[in-house]
Amino acid sequence: MPGLEDLxxxxxxxxxxxxxxxxxxxxxxxxxxxxxxxxxxDELTVYVILEGSVIKDIRIAGQGCSISRSSASLMSVAVKGKTLQEVDRLLSIFKSMMSISTNTSGETEAVDPVEYSERELGELIALQGVVKFPVRIKCATLSWNTLVQALEDRAS
Amino acid sequence: MNTHGLEAKPLNVSDIRKDFPIFSQPDGKSLYFLDSAASSQKPLQVLNAMDNYYCTTHANVHRGVYRLAEQATELYESARGKIGRFIGAPNPSREIIFTKNATESINLLSNSLSRGTLKRGDVVVLTEMEHHANLVPWLIAKEQLGIEIRYIMVDENGYLNLDNIDEVLRNAKILSITLASNVLGTINPVSQLAELAHKNGAIVIGDGAQFVPHVATNVTALGVDFLAFTGHKMLGPTGIGILWGKSALLDSLPPFMGGGDMITDVTLDGFSPNELPWKFEAGTPPIAEAIGLGAAIDYLENLGMDRIREHELELLSYGIEMLESNFGENITIHGPRNINDRGGVISFDFKDIHPHDISQILDQSGVCVRAGHHCAKPLMRHLGVAATARASFHIYNEQSDIDALIDALAKAQAFFG
Incomplete structure (x- = not known):
């Protein structure tokens, strides 16, 4: 069983x-x-101030467990000041880190792995261990999905 | 509680635990299972009854004329009788309907009542502490028919607020209410409310999912017209639920699902429904599950429901005392203070630690508790929380389970403190 320090x-x-x-x-x-x-x-609201195609500022309100709250906080730091294109890249890296499937020999492996460097991920890498606790993946991805929702709502 | 005027003999939990294979985990680790309100564990007697049926007697029921099919039918129908007698049903062979779970039992009712009984503007009364299973079916009826839903609200002590009950029940057509809250534990004064509702001409439905597995139940004494409950919370298998109803009312309702077994005749133009209870049992039913539930009821009756209730009250009292003495102001326990008004569940909030994190840390020590909204989001809003942690008991729990919970909570506190 993975230890608590992984999470x-x-x-x-x-x-x-x-x-x-x-x-x-x-x-x-x-x-x-x-x-x-x-x-x-858990519920959270993501507020984004866009300037052109740059996330000029972001705030997050709501309540949740340590994983969902810290993931939201880490995301806010990671995307602030980034262009939408850069955010897209971070999102796909993060999603890749959070997607696993179980192969026929019972081992877990990444689904659609994306090549990335640890430098690109920055502090977000701290969430890597979440994937060993599959029920908590949804906690970690909630803020990212909500950010995507906010950006998509704007586009439509 | 004891009808013989003698002190009831306490349950022998260490003997009981030997009947539950789940407590001998393959990795040898201890399992402190405190989530029976979500689903109970199963004794060998239940598993063997189902295995034996599949190994020796399986055939479809109500169809073949060969001996095996007759024996299967006999086992299935005798389980119905057992379950009916367990809840004091006046006429088990007609009034006990097998469903998939308590949720389906309530959906059966809301659907059948929506086809003729309920009309636009009719009033259905629920409570603020209902499980989604007794909320959403009525919200669907509201969407479809335009019925009005009124609520009996919950007060600050976790009881139903009955101050304006006459007003709430006025002209009500249905009162559908949980016998015991899956979050607060509150045991509601259902017989009193049923009497008031009947004076208004309402039909009374009880959701017994959290009550029937733990407290001796008699439908006549409760005064309800229908009772829904589920097998898997009372040592039985998943996939089997019960709807009990008064024969006259069941007779007056249209069928829920159509298919085999629920008809007496079918032509290209129409059908005539079967008699009770089969009118409400379309398709091949969960035969092994019904037999398993029958075995679970034998097991419970053998221990005695009054002794089971006494056992759970002791655990409740020990659990609340230990939580409060160990964590004081850092813990908030929801629900009535008087344990006699509670079922065997303790929902709590821990200061500054989210229930999800509590549950995760407890899991490392083999302690299983539920964390979440317990399918009662309106009640969560009332309590002003997104989620709670919940420990719940059944016959196989003992004080050491609570001690393990306390130790693990102390770890969580140290970790996040």
């Missing part, structure tokens, strides 16, 4: 206890989307 890395606990970019923005100018995790009832 609750120090960076994660730090972002959970001291979440970055927490709060709300008025809409407009911000765009927002709400995300729910039906499994545990």
């Amino acid at each position: 609750y890395r120090e960076i994660i606990l730090d972002h959970y206890k001291n979440p970055r970019n927490e709060g709300e923005f008025p809409t407009p100018p911000a765009i927002k989307a709400e995300g729910h995790n039906p499994l545990c009832g």
Whole structure:
């Protein structure tokens, strides 16, 4: 059984206890989307201020477990100041890190692996251990899915 | 509780645990299973009854004239009788309907009642503490028919607020209410509410999913017209639920699902429904599961429901005391303070630690508790939380399970503190 330290890395606990970019923005100018995790009832709202194709600022409000809150906090730091194209790249790396399937010999392996360097991921790599706790993957991806939702809502 | 006026003999839990293979885990590790409100474990007696049936007697029921099919039918129907007697049904062979689970039992009712009984503007009364299984079927009827849903709200102590009950029940056509809350544990005053509802001419439905597995149940004493419950929370297998109903009401309702077994005749233009209870049992039923549930009921009756209730009250009292004395202000326990008003569940919030994280850390110590909204999102909103952690008991639990819970919670506190 994977140990707790695989899941609750120090960076994660730090972002959970001291979440970055927490709060709300008025809409407009911000765009927002709400995300729910039906499994545990976690809810969060992502607010994004776009300037052209750059995420100028981001805030996240809501409640959730340590994994969903710290993932949201880490995401906010990772995407702030990035272009939408760069965010897309981060998203696909992150999703790849969070997708596993079980092969015929019972081992888990990445689905659609994306090549990336640890430098590209930065602090987000702290969430790598989540994949060993499959029920918690949804907690880690909630903020990212909600960010995508906010950007898609804007596009439509 | 004891009808003989003698002190009831406590359950011998270490003997009971020998009947449950799940407690001998292949890796040799201890399992502290505190999630029976979600689903209970199964004793060998239930597993063997199902195995024996498949190995020696399986054939489809109500069809063949050969001996095997007759024996299968006999086993299936005798399980129906057992289950009916267990809840004091006046006429088990007509009034016990096998479904998939309590959810399906309530959906059967909401669907059949929506085809003729319920009309636009009719009032259905529920409570704020209902499980989604007794909320969403009525919300669907609201969408389809335009019925009105009224709620009996929950007060700050976890009881139903009955201050304005006459007003809430006025002109109600249906009262559908849980006998015991899966979150708060609250045992509701159902017989009193059923009497009031009947004065208004309402039909009363009880959701017994969290009650029937733990407390001696008599439908006549409860005063309900229908009772829904499920097998897998009472030592039985998954895939088998029960709907009990008064014969006259069941007779008056149209069938829920159509198919084999639920008809007496079919032409190219129409059909005539079968008699009770088969009118509501379309298709090949869960035969082995019904037999398994019958064996579970034998097991429970052999121990005695009053002794089971006493056992759970002791665990409740020990559990609440230990949680409060160990964690004081850091823990909030939801639900009534008087344990006699509670079923065997303890939902709690731990200061600054999300239930999901608690459950995860507890899992490392082999302690299984539920974390989440317990399929009762409106109640969660009332409590002002997104989720709670919940420990719940059945016959195989003992004080050492609670001690393991306390130790593991202390670890969680140290980890996140």
